[in-house]
Amino acid sequence: MEKTIGIIGLGRCGMPAVERFLEMGYQVYGHARRAEVITALERKGGIHTASPEEMARKVKTIIVMVLNDDQVFDVVIGSKGILQSAGHGHLVICMSTINRSNLQTIDSSCRKKSVDFVDCPFTGGPARVSNGTLTLITAAKPEVIEKVRPYLEVIGKVTNVGDLPGFGQAVKHCNQLMVCAIHAATMEVITLAEKTGVDPKQVCQVVGSGIGGSNYFELLSKAILDDGNSPGGMGQLWKDINLVINTSREKNLPLLIANATAHYFDMAVSQGLANEDSARIMQVMRRMVES
CATH class of the missing domain: 3.40.50.720 (NAD(P)-binding Rossmann-like Domain)
Structure with missing residues (x-):
């Protein structure tokens, strides 16, 4: 070879x-x-x-x-x-x-x-x-x-x-729905913890070690809480979740979580975060909470 x-x-x-x-x-x-x-x-x-x-x-x-x-x-x-x-x-x-x-x-x-x-x-x-x-x-x-x-x-x-060719993309789009939805769920978990008076780091440790945890949740929650880097880029994931949305429309599928997640990423891009690490999506939630 x-x-x-x-x-x-x-x-x-x-x-x-x-x-x-x-x-x-x-x-x-x-x-x-x-x-x-x-x-x-x-x-x-x-x-x-x-x-x-x-x-x-x-x-x-x-x-x-x-x-x-x-x-x-x-x-x-x-x-x-x-x-x-x-x-x-x-x-x-x-x-x-x-x-x-x-x-x-x-x-x-x-x-x-x-x-x-x-x-x-x-x-x-x-x-x-x-x-x-x-x-x-x-x-x-x-x-x-x-x-x-x-x-x-x-x-x-x-x-x-x-x-x-094409089946690879279909599988990847399913994967990206999960990845992007974890972003939405993670920032909501952290916000709920902060606003109910408990330590968000401790909450993420509990969630991450339990049945609801995942490797990606652990990586992402740490990146958000420590202002560090995650494996993804904002613009890339915004593009990916909108590929999912386009497919859901073509197939007439009621993907409610996908649509809610896409809304978060749409807001992130509209707020000038397209070139940021995807962990900065937390800024979208903080602005909504503070408004």
């Missing part, structure tokens, strides 16, 4: 992925637009390419880790996208969380160029990229999964959920 990989999208998880592949002896090509990110890539030992099209001329297997649907369309099928130079023998692994039908459109475009495409959203933040313990939710033909498995196992464990 050729130990060369391309990574497009060098953000919260993309840059740790670069570091992980370099650590495991890979030659890593990266693409970014911001000068400081390009500099960081090259300092770590990665090779920058001017466009996704150029990257596909240099490497056969490319991971896409950009933020949203428009960015995935741009880097894969855009005027300087991967498909401008890719063909038979290329592998595109989409690790972004996007709209399911949009992903299927991109898959169709890849198939027309004989490019193998893997739907591969993931769970786990930057720390789990760095230590290779992501949960990778894959959907593609079995023979394609086996081609990409050695690359994916550098950064995590593969859980295949279907033979057709």
